[in-house]
Amino acid sequence: MAASTSQPTGLLIIGASQSGVQLAVSLRALGFEEPITLLGEENHRPYQRPALSKEWLQGEVGNESLIFRSNEYWAEHHVTLVKGERILRIANNRDGSGVAVAESGAEFPFKRLALTVGARARKLAVDGADLTGVVYLRNADDALALKALVGDATDVVVIGGGFIGLEAASSLKKMGKNVVVLEHGPRLVGRAVGEETADYFLEAHRARGLDIRLDARISRFIPESTPDGGKAVAAVELAAGEVLPAQIVLVGIGVIPNTELAEQMGLAVDNGIVVDAHALASDGSTVAVGDCANMPNPVPGSPAGERIRLESVNNAIEHAKVAAYSLMGRREEYAGIPWFWSNQADLKLQIAGLSMGFDQTVVRRDDERGKFSVLYYRGGRIIAADCVNAPLDFMAVKNALAKGQNIPADAAGDPTVQLKSLAG
Template sequence: MSTDGRLLIVGAGQAGVQTASSARELGWQGPITLLGAEPYPPYARPPLSKAFLSGTATQDRLALRSAEFYSDHRIDLVLDERVQHLDLAGDGTGSAVTDSGRQRSFDRLVLATGAEPRRLPLEGAGLAGVVVLRDLDDASVLAGRLAAADSLVVVGGGFVGLEVAATAAAAGVRVSVVETASSLMNRVVSPVTAEIVASAHRAAGIRVLTGLRPARFVGDGHHAVTAVELDNGEHLPADLVLIGVGARPRDDLAATAGLHCDYGVVVDDRSVASDGHTLAVGDCANLPDPSPGPGPAARVRLESVDNAVEQARAAAGTLVGAPPPSRGVPWFWSDQGSLKLQIAGLARPDDEVVVRVGKRPGQHTALRYRGPGLVAVECVDSPADFLTVRKALTAGVELSREAAADTGVPLKQHLSAALTSAQR
């Protein structure tokens, strides 16, 4: 397989940077161009809702790599240039036309175009003070408005919304969270874990409302938001509203180029798209569920640093013809004020839940079972349990429900016994 061609990576986020880095490390000899639509050097997004928003981390501290890294690894980092059109040939070669009118030819193409925040088609959605959070510009706008805000309403009880809510409450802002579902983070955690998290936020002074949805955003005579009207008729005062209802993959470019897309660019476990040549990684990709254990889903789209790194490494291996790397179990984390939530594995709503309550108030581990097997774990302020179960999930070590429920013995000890038994 030739490794001396021109490699173009569209998207300079975590997945794009990791693909460029890993491709060079694995032996790609040809030119590598990393094309970013934003004017800023590649940066980490998770701190935007926490450290950056609170002012404890500057933009410089968010950088994924130093400026010297790109020159040392012969990666041509091009910023503030967005691809408008792709021409793909049958052999995977082609060209990309950017908004500046420049045409960039390539021999291999990687799409790392990420995702964009969903918005709500409601009356008043265009009012000043109704914002989203996805990139550095969004975070800068939110930070500026938050500094002058008295009341914030967060629409959506997912990771980003809850992280911003906790950051704002710690700064003295009056905060309400509105979640349409019956519990927070209902697509990713069990109701018992969701209630632990909700209780922690309520204890921090945040009003948490579930089972309600916004009906419209109310403004004043200056086109600025003043309240959120809920579908039960209640008005929540708000001089700032964050819409945190998820993101959609940026797959329009791929779809227009003729690649198969289905809520993301459809790829195989080597990150290869439907044409057999183009690769797609990160938040824009729809991939086979990498979960070990019983009954994985057919396909998933994962938004996490872990997936961006793992999938990018798989793509780099594909580019140079290396054997596919083994994948660990998918994992996620969310720092919400003083609360740390860690998840390993992909659970489903009908999975059985076994709860272990920790020694400290609020400390909590929920193990998720599907059929006979352990498939996921949710840990609140229990990092040791998280690391132990994550390793067990990756290794395929089984832990019985009875052992999981026995809180008199540490999980690490239970799993060590299970591993010993499996090796006999």
């Protein structure tokens, strides 16, 4: 093991993410008294990511509004915040202690370790992908790079019709840009919602002026020379030969969980760091939390052995609370029902539960009020709902799932009937 440069911290949290911040906050609330070090790779104070593609990009909120906690908070709660350190390897012992070694050569000894390392943007392999103007939107530096380009751009091509792509496309459209969305698959948001919801979003976004192409195939990014002798993107060429002008190409084709440190430590990895119901990794000591963790499906009544990796703020918070209890020597189950949201222009999507494995859907649509919901069932019981501009539907399903109640499918299709009156 590498030599220690200081006394071991009680807990080293690698990843100054939403889950990392929540883990530190929850531990202090539970009475954890040992020193905590919260270490981040980015040279920024821990911040919220969701607004990067919406309010922050549009200039509606400033940098400070994204910051989780003040420097005074960390000092008062005896949490050492380390910025700009990328951990390359971890020398770990059987008792859970070890030393994390950074790219800079700095060493961070610890008694216990938490991996809240999140995920990184999936890169697009196409000719011209390294041109100036081809950007991603995963972290603050990505957002700063995008914002620096927006002022001079007229045409934007967004590659990927998932949440990030549609949120950013809606923001850029609102900012007066000509926006084309290219989705490789046959429908929008294919990993997160069912066919009815995907069709609704396609119809709604096209009605709001977004040019959306499904089953799109990209041939290459066409370059142009810049005054400084570099190369910037000028257009996107599709496989069929069409050329779309673009001074910005924003790629949002999903993420890859950061599992390299876990693999180097010998932890079990399978589409994320494999953890049990209490956020403990396969060594029984390290905790892994949030986007990087593959955990048992936390929804009550899920099939035995069903596992999932969740990418959401809600999960980062709730999973961190489970991990905090584990580090305190307690075994608490995941509290609440997983839920998600995505704001795209005036379309406010809220998802309650997990729709995987559904065998029936019920659609509630009220075009006069601009409300739309899809309820998902498995074996006659409700398991999830997609709700667009329908917060009462969302809350009714979320509460029913939390209480183990059902909402009968045969009565749920009438949008004039409140779902909460059917739960039981």
